[in-house]
Amino acid sequence: MADAAPNTDLVPVTVLTGYLGAGKTTLLNRILSENHGRKYAVVINEFGELGVDNDLVVDTDEEVFEMNNGCICCTVRGDLIRIVGGLMKRRDKFDGIIIETTGLANPGPVAQTFFVDDNVRAKTRLDAIVTVVDAKHLPERLQDSNEAEDQIAFADVIVLNKADLVTPEELEAVEQQIRKINKFAKIHRTTKANVPIAELLNQGAFDLTRVLAHTPGFLTEDDHEHNDDVTSMSFEVESPIDAERFNAWIGALLAEKGQDLLRTKGILAYAGDERRFAFQAVHMIADGDFIGPWKEGEPRVSRIVFIGRNLNRPQLRRGFESCQAA
CATH class of the missing domain: 3.30.1220.10 (CobW-like, C-terminal domain)
Structure with a gap:
């Protein structure tokens, strides 16, 4: 039987998640503005009828699509499938897709989108779920929010952000909390989401x-x-x-x-x-x-x-x- 090489024609998709205020938009702006030589199509989701996230994202040459008619993880999976399908018609315009979820989203159903639709599956691959975590406020969020816990559990890569706002002992304690939930994700301690972009994108994250x-x-x-x-x-x-x-x-x-x-x-x-x-x-x-x-x-x-x-x-x-x- 002949060896099969990985299909490099599939478009890598990164799901960027994290609880409200953790620093997702700061990280997305860095990805879109740094000189890393790659172009990304971006899907921004915001909960509520009036979207403001698109205004917070820096002006770039990237393709930005805002879905503000519901949470990406429940009511608008069909919209996501249609947007990705439309992007595939302009496949030569970008190297990958980034989906930023609302801070209240469970990323699981977002990831499922790339399994359940045959057309999407044939053209894309889920590369990694990247979760941004607020080092200062995570202990409280884990007490009052299942979403914050689920976002950590689903993560392949965790950006432990706002490390400058806590003591070294507090930061270590927060990381131990994360490890109890997900001992397999790679953790980057950061200030202002300052992590090398190469450590976030094109991770092939489920390759153990x-x-x-x-x-x-x-x-x-x-x-x-x-x-x-x-x-x-x-x-x-x-x-x-x-x-x-x-x-x-x-x-x-x-x-x-x-x-x-x-x-x-x-x-x-x-x-x-x-x-x-x-x-x-x-x-x-x-x-x-x-x-x-x-x-x-x-x-x-x-x-x-x-x-x-x-x-x-x-x-x-x-x-x-x-x-x-x-």
Whole structure:
């Protein structure tokens, strides 16, 4: 069987999220104004009938579309699909798409958009969910807002912003809170969202092999249960995975527990195939594809990550281990 290379023709999509006042617009302005040599189409969503975010975004040559007739994560998925479809007719005008959600949005359904519509899926790939977090006010937000917690749980990259407004001890405590929710996202401590753009865009964020190369201890975790609402856990097996067994197990798991499983992602070594298979799901909507061959000398270990509520570690581990080929 021939090795399949990743499809570089797919347009990378970055979902930029974060609670109200965290600094999303500041970060977006930096992306749009810095000299990084790339062009982005931008979709701005604002909750309410009158939009002001578009006025806050710096004047650029980028394509900016504002959707202000509802929250992007619920009422306007159809609008998002139509906008992305329209952008594809001008594919030569930009290198990627950035979607800035309202501060009250759960990014999960936004991500699902890039799985559920065949036309969108055929032309785009969800590259990463980037969440901006307010270091000073996060403790209060986690007490009074499920959205703030969910935005962290869904994140592939977290911009821990306003670090200058807290003490080093407070910043460390906030980061520990984030890690209890999502131990797998890459965290950047920033002031005024000052993080290298290359660390945010074109991340290929669900490729665990890339993450492990950057952070070897990525999957090291203690074995006790957390009592927090959202937790994250991972498992790995060294034997090849039987594709049919995995599809049957993950399909049943997502059907039963999909509401609690905010994000699932992994890299799998299928028996009898020389290619790495990248799997990801948002709630019960799943997607996956081969992303090229295993590198020479690279251990063919299958790894899977779950981030969600009410996770049963022994049950998930047994289920994943049962997918190994005989």
